[in-house]
Amino acid sequence: MISNERGDTTDSFESPASDRPGQAQLIPIGGGKGGVGKSFVVANLAAALAQAGYRVVAVDGDLEGANLHTCLGVPKPQTSLADFVAHREDDLQKLVLPTPIKNLQLIAATDGNLAAPQPSHSRRVRLTRELRKLSADFVLLDLGAGTHSAVMDYFMIGHDGVVVIAPEPTSVENAYAFIRAAFYRRLRLAMVSHDVREIVTTAMDQRNERGIRTPLHLLKEIQSLDSAEGTRFVATMQAFRPRIVINDVRTAEDVKLGFSIRSVCHKYFGIEADYLGYVNHDDKARLSLRSRRPIVDLYPRSDAAIYLSRIARKLAATSSVAASGVRPAEPTTPQPQPSRSSAPVSDSVRSRRPNPGPD
Amino acid sequence: MRPLFEQDHYEVLETRRDATPDQIERSYRMALATYAEDSLAGYSVFTEGDSSAIRERIEMAYRVLADEEARREYDRSLGDPDDLLEAAFDAEAFDDAQPVAHLLSLEEKPAEPEAIAAFEDVDDGRGDFDGARLRRFRLRCGMELDDISRITKINNGYLSAIEEERFADLPSRVYVRGFVTAFASTLGLDTTSVTTSYMKLYDEGQQHRRKSRFF
Numbered sequence: 001m002i003s004n005e006r007g008d009t010t011d012s013f014e015s016p017a018s019d020r021p022g023q024a025q026l027i028p029i030g031g032g033k034g035g036v037g038k039s040f041v042v043a044n045l046a047a048a049l050a051q052a053g054y055r056v057v058a059v060d061g062d063l064e065g066a067n068l069h070t071c072l073g074v075p076k077p078q079t080s081l082a083d084f085v086a087h088r089e090d091d092l093q094k095l096v097l098p099t100p101i102k103n104l105q106l107i108a109a110t111d112g113n114l115a116a117p118q119p120s121h122s123r124r125v126r127l128t129r130e131l132r133k134l135s136a137d138f139v140l141l142d143l144g145a146g147t148h149s150a151v152m153d154y155f156m157i158g159h160d161g162v163v164v165i166a167p168e169p170t171s172v173e174n175a176y177a178f179i180r181a182a183f184y185r186r187l188r189l190a191m192v193s194h195d196v197r198e199i200v201t202t203a204m205d206q207r208n209e210r211g212i213r214t215p216l217h218l219l220k221e222i223q224s225l226d227s228a229e230g231t232r233f234v235a236t237m238q239a240f241r242p243r244i245v246i247n248d249v250r251t252a253e254d255v256k257l258g259f260s261i262r263s264v265c266h267k268y269f270g271i272e273a274d275y276l277g278y279v280n281h282d283d284k285a286r287l288s289l290r291s292r293r294p295i296v297d298l299y300p301r302s303d304a305a306i307y308l309s310r311i312a313r314k315l316a317a318t319s320s321v322a323a324s325g326v327r328p329a330e331p332t333t334p335q336p337q338p339s340r341s342s343a344p345v346s347d348s349v350r351s352r353r354p355n356p357g358p359d
Numbered sequence: 360m361r362p363l364f365e366q367d368h369y370e371v372l373e374t375r376r377d378a379t380p381d382q383i384e385r386s387y388r389m390a391l392a393t394y395a396e397d398s399l400a401g402y403s404v405f406t407e408g409d410s411s412a413i414r415e416r417i418e419m420a421y422r423v424l425a426d427e428e429a430r431r432e433y434d435r436s437l438g439d440p441d442d443l444l445e446a447a448f449d450a451e452a453f454d455d456a457q458p459v460a461h462l463l464s465l466e467e468k469p470a471e472p473e474a475i476a477a478f479e480d481v482d483d484g485r486g487d488f489d490g491a492r493l494r495r496f497r498l499r500c501g502m503e504l505d506d507i508s509r510i511t512k513i514n515n516g517y518l519s520a521i522e523e524e525r526f527a528d529l530p531s532r533v534y535v536r537g538f539v540t541a542f543a544s545t546l547g548l549d550t551t552s553v554t555t556s557y558m559k560l561y562d563e564g565q566q567h568r569r570k571s572r573f574f
Contacts, residue, residue, distance in 0.1 A: 167399065168399075169399060169402065169403065172399055172400060172403065173403040176403060176404055249498070251498075251503055252497065252498050252500070252501045252502050252503050252506075253392075253399075253503065255498050255499075255501065256389065256392065256501055257399055257400055259389060259393075260389070260392065260393035260398065260399070260400030260401070261400045263373060263389075263390070263393050263400070264393065264400050264401055264404055266373075267363050267366075267413070268363075268404055268405070280494075280495070280498070303491050303494075303495065306495075
């Protein structure tokens with residue numbers, strides 16, 4: 001067990017749920033920038049997993065801009081995560097609300113305290129523990145914008161959080177800052193030596209005097225200073241696998257952006273990112289938001305719904321929930337197919353699906 | 360993972376040792392796009408000096424791997440890939456004191472741009488096609504409408520109308536049939552089944568239009 005700079009132990013943030021069979025799989029979903037469709041993606045992935053028969057809790061972690069409840073069609077909740085932050089409620093399970101979608105529940109983030117919206121560090125540690133205890137197969141955590149330490153701590157709940165990126169310069173720029181911040185924060189907590197932690201802190205300043213610009217530069221510095229810490233660095237680097245989703249794709253170039261970002265993460269930062277998938281631009285997305293219903297529920301045959309369901313299936317297939325043999329209940333609605341298509345599902349896909357739907 | 364300038368040519372192009380010439384070509388184009396001066400993925404990360412150095416490195420890798428003879432010679436200098444793999448997983452090879460070296464020795468699965476296909480796990484190209492599915496397939500192939508237009512010589516506007524099923528904006532049936540066939544062929548799809556299913560939609564759309572006009 002390793003202490004961080006505030007004297008807290010790091011195991012709370014370092015051990016993802018996937019290491020603990022029988023507990024809910026926590027999937028933090030961030031992106032650095034607001035307005036890229038994070039809440040839309042979270043609401044729909046949660047709904048798609050619930051439709052597939054998994055028990056899902058969607059948690060709005062954006063205490064300063066809560067709107068996940070709106071995406072899921074839940075009227076303004078009377079209880080929320082803000083009650084936990086303000087110590088009005090210690091039992092997170094009591095904040096869980098039903099949604100119109102079977103198997104899907106919500107913890108909203110409405111009515112946060114404007115004077116102190118973010119929980120203290122110790123409260124965050126408690127929150128991550130409570131999240132794992134929720135009665136669910138999947139807990140999807142919708143993170144707020146920016147790289148605030150609270151956001152980064154939530155992102156570290158799992159090794160393989162999802163980063164939602166829109167194909168536009170501001171979003172891509174913020175996504176790199178987000179990935180970099182998450183990696184360095186994780187790294188600082190993983191390092192034992194005070195001197196090495198100091199170097200990591202120095203490297204977090206992009207214009208640091210030591211000229212450390214990337215994690216690969218930092219690795220060389222640390223390796224020359226302390227080989228055991230270098231080994232820990234490598235292990236941390238290999239375990240950190242953010243997963244990229246490109247949202248609102250309009251062109252083939254937008255599709256390729258995910259590969260390019262993955263390549264830059266690999267070549268320049270030394271971070272292995274996975275390209276989880278992309279979501280096509282779809283006018284029906286706007287209609288579903290206006291109707292306050294997930295698009296996978298309202299328009300399951302729409303382009304965006306097909307892609308979102310596909311990503312949800314990948315999430316389920318690569319999760320510890322699937323690995324632990326948890327079988328979802330019967331799907332609640334037919335799985336969307338390519339519109340008006342009678343294309344059969346390939347065997348390889350069928351074998352990965354938790355519970356084959358009517359397709 | 361090792362710094363770019365210590366990577367071998369295959370790692371630079373993010374392709375496999377057994378890549379076909381076509382795969383090398385695709386990887387090269389993908390790398391060039393990623394590290395272009397105005398690349399959306401790279402502009403905020405790299406200085407101009409960085410990206411031009413990376414592009415030079417990419418060109419160097421491509422020059423060797425695109426030339427059959429040069430590639431054979433280069434492969435010989437790299438050694439047997441199976442030997443490298445064995446060494447990477449040999450417990451004796453792990454040196455606690457050399458984490459960087461250990462990291463370098465790990466076998467990596469190179470990223471293949473054509474892995475876009477991996478996302479299309481519910482669509483094997485069979486069955487009925489509508490405009491939206493044609494668009495999805497086009498994106499999967501990494502092609503813009505301009506690319507299809509250049510190959511088929513079909514006006515970009517007509518291709519767009521086919522994808523969006525704006526039948527009123529398309530010329531007469533015989534032309535549409537030809538356009539859809541050429542579109543499907545460019546995407547490597549079964550032209551007969553795509554054209555038959557799409558034209559069924561087209562006919563339904565036209566029938567609906569005629570009825571609407573009558574009432």
